[in-house]
Amino acid sequence: MNVEAPKRDLTGPFLNRLAGFWRPLRNLSAARSHVNGTRSLLTAAEFQEELAILGLSGRRFEPEDYSDALADYLDISIAVHVIPDSWYPELTRLLAFSGRLGELRYSEQLNMAAIFVPGSLPPLVLTLTILHELGHLAAGDLLIEFDEQPDEDDQHAEEAKFATLPLKKGTKLARGNPFAEESLREREANLRASYALFAGCLGDDSPHAYDMYDVL
Amino acid sequence: MSAAQHQALVLGSVSFVAFVFFLCFLLPSKRTKFSVFAACNLLFVALVFGAVALVDLSGGRAEIMVAVMMELPVVLIVAWVCLALAGGLPDLPGNLPAEPVARRPWLRAVLGSAPLILLLSVGLATAVGLVWPSPALRVYAPAPPQFVVLKALIMAPEWFYSGLAAVVFVMAGRASGLKRRFYFKNLAFSVGMGCIALIAVESTVFAGLRVWLSGGNRGAILEILNTVEACLAITCILAFAAGLSLRYTPAVAxxxxxxxxxxxxxxxxxxxxxxxxxxxxxxxxxxxxxxxxxxxxxxxxxxxxxxxxxxxxxxxxxxxxxxxxxxxxxxxxxxxxxxxxxxxxxxxxxxxxxxxxWAAGWRSRAHExxxxxxxxxxxxxxxxxxxxxxxxxxxxxxxxxxxxxxxxxxxxxxxxxxxxxxxxxxxxxxxxxxxxxxxxxxxxxxxxxxxxxxxxxxxxx
Missing domain, CATH: 1.10.3210 (Hypothetical protein af1432)
Incomplete structure (x- = not known):
């Protein structure tokens, strides 16, 4: 994934400090938020909550429906480009050599995200790759304030592994903030992709969807 | 043994039998957090009524304490149901919320506040009762206006939260494409919570009538209201029992x-x-x-x-x-x-x-x-x-x-x-x-x- 971040305006350290005071207050009002610096990986049940917010819980849906619902919720436009190999054979080779299967670009200024995937990917891998990149958007991985990396020396190893980062202004679907460690962000995007695939296939046969209608 | 003690003995026995029945038949087949809580609640009710039956606590502040304790099981049930609908305590990952709640963060926050508000109101009502004691346990006795305040402090939030829970259950049951069993299950719980809301209204009206109604037909009106409350309570219990007995096993575990x-x-x-x-x-x-x-x-x-x-x-x-x-x-x-x-x-x-x-291609309906x-x-x-x-x-x-x-x-x-x-x-x-x-x-x-x-x-x- 790549982010085209706009140049920061020079609001100065005063506003940053103000934002620092505001954040805990904002978190107080958020039900079940995990924005206190650490959290665990997304569970299937938590993903079902995200689906409920998108209006997809208990329904069978295609990745296109998930993409459209996510775009509506985040109020951005999401374009998925499946590039045929014959158009840009070099793209496929470059991606394959680099070990990547797709590319996500995000522009805050244009309020849009674009996902590029080679058309030669096997259908299941193509679907999961697109869902993986959509997972980054849902998690808010592209809204990370990278200048506020936590000081890992001050934390326990286990805690640092699951440390999260604060976000810039923007909408995300996930309740928790993105992980500080990139490998964890990738792992969670994989989890989101697999949860989405199964939830879309099973609809109201999903045990997690059924839990939302049987709370007692 | 006074009439109040006799009534408490009957209610305590019924609660204890219900607890034993619940423990022997319902809990082994479906052990959810709610069913365990409901069993504990029944035992608590049986103990409170048992205490009232054994010790004559009529008059003074003791009567207020017992009256509040007798309200507590219902208050706890309402708080628990609201919490279950909200998916657990805020900031503590718990169960999944009900589907309509997950889509509305404000609803989750309101439902999540139920335990705090309800227990606060019970606390406040207890304080009012202790400052201005009233004959809370003597059902048909005339009462001072403070008694209405005491009742309203408990019943108003109880009415609000149980009514809200009833509406949420209806919303959950009406979701499109939902299996019929879930529809009936949520409908049953909605009826149960609706009954609790109506009991709360009835109870406040009853307290008001005890204060302000006088004359020959006072007793008859209060008796009618008491019968209505008993009917609502029975309907509530039956609805919850029906809801809990409706089970569904998902196709995929x-x-x-x-x-x-x-x-x-x-x-x-x-x-x-x-x-x-x-x-x-x-x-x-x-x-x-x-x-x-x-x-x-x-x-x-x-x-x-x-x-x-x-x-x-x-x-x-x-x-x-x-x-x-x-x-x-x-x-x-x-x-x-x-x-x-x-x-x-x-x-x-x-x-x-x-x-x-999985689809054979992106936005491609041409292939199966x-x-x-x-x-x-x-x-x-x-x-x-x-x-x-x-x-x-x-x-x-x-x-x-x-x-x-x-x-x-x-x-x-x-x-x-x-x-x-x-x-x-x-x-x-x-x-x-x-x-x-x-x-x-x-x-x-x-x-x-x-x-x-x-x-x-x-x-x-």
Missing amino acids: TTLLHRLQTGWLRAQEQFESLEWQAVSTVAADRLTHASDAVVEACRIKGLSESETQRALATIRLVAVMRDPSSETQHITPDAARELYELQQEILCDDVLASKIS PQTVKSAPLHDALKAALDLVDNDGESEGVRTPPLWYYIVAVSAADAKMIDPAPVSMQLRDGAEHRAAVEAYDDARRVLRMLDDQRPRMEDRPG
Whole structure:
């Protein structure tokens, strides 16, 4: 994934400090938020909550429906480009050599995200790759304030592994903030992709969807 | 024994019998957090009524304390239900919220506040009762205006939260495409919570009448209201019992789903993506000729698109498995066999196998979605393993399809596999001869096209 971040305006350290005071207050009002610096990986049940917010819980849906619902919720436009190999054979080779299967670009200024995937990917891998990149958007991985990396020396190893980062202004679907460690962000995007695939296939046969209608 | 003590003894006995019944029959079959809580609540009610029956606590502040304690089980039930609908305490990951609540963060916050507000109101009502004692346990006795304040402090939030919970249950039950059993289950709980809301209203009105109503028909009106309350209470209990007894077992268990996510899906994705990388990089050149010949041979024999795709997937797999480079080291016969076995496990479950599918392309409705069975990889894995692990036995492939023969001939010709065991395996039958002929024709066609291409490229303009 790549982010085209706009140049920061020079609001100065005063506003940053103000934002620092505001954040805990904002978190107080958020039900079940995990924005206190650490959290665990997304569970299937938590993903079902995200689906409920998108209006997809208990329904069978295609990745296109998930993409459209996510775009509506985040109020951005999401374009998925499946590039045929014959158009840009070099793209496929470059991606394959680099070990990547797709590319996500995000522009805050244009309020849009674009996902590029080679058309030669096997259908299941193509679907999961697109869902993986959509997972980054849902998690808010592209809204990370990278200048506020936590000081890992001050934390326990286990805690640092699951440390999260604060976000810039923007909408995300996930309740928790993105992980500080990139490998964890990738792992969670994989989890989101697999949860989405199964939830879309099973609809109201999903045990997690059924839990939302049987709370007692 | 006073009338109040006698009434408490009856109610306490009923609660205790209900507790024993719950413990023996309902809890063993469905042990949820709510059912355990409900059992504890019944025991608590039985103990409170038992205490009232044994000790004459009428008069003064003790009466207030007992009255509040008797309200507490219902207050706790309402708080618990609201919490369950909200998905647990805020900032503590718990159960899933109800579907309509998950979509509305404000509703979750309101429902999540129920325990705090309800217990605060009970506390406040207790304080009011202790400062201005009233005959709370003597049901038909005239009461001072402070008694209405005490009742309203408990009943107003109870009415609000139980009413809200009833509405949320209705919203959950009315979700489109929901199974009928969930509809009735949520409807039953909605009726139960609605009854509690009505009891709260009735109880406040009853307290008001005790303060302000006088005259001959006072007793009759209060008795009617008492009967209404009893009917509502019975309806509430029956509705909850009906809701709890309606059970649904999902077609796919959580443990199975988890196993599929961590086992099959991860294995298939890794396998296919690594294969794609290998084909796109190191094995690409080696494969081009063989795969072109396979596709052309399939076309010559008039094979279907799906059969051609299977043949293509098989020749790719064989090429990658036989490639000595380090980039393809993860695509081994062992990995292929493991994935094939995981797929077979899914295919044993007809319901699951038919449900798990994925689109053949992005926003493409032209092709049917692929399933574990219909995807080319499943048959390709078996075919490739038969060709690569050519130990002479090809269990399961009694009479291989024509595309398999074409791949075998092509792979042998491209020196990907040893031709001798393959010939033995295929026993030089008619299908094999047809595949050899088609393959030879395909090679001839491809050579002609190759010859024509430079001439066309040399042509000026």
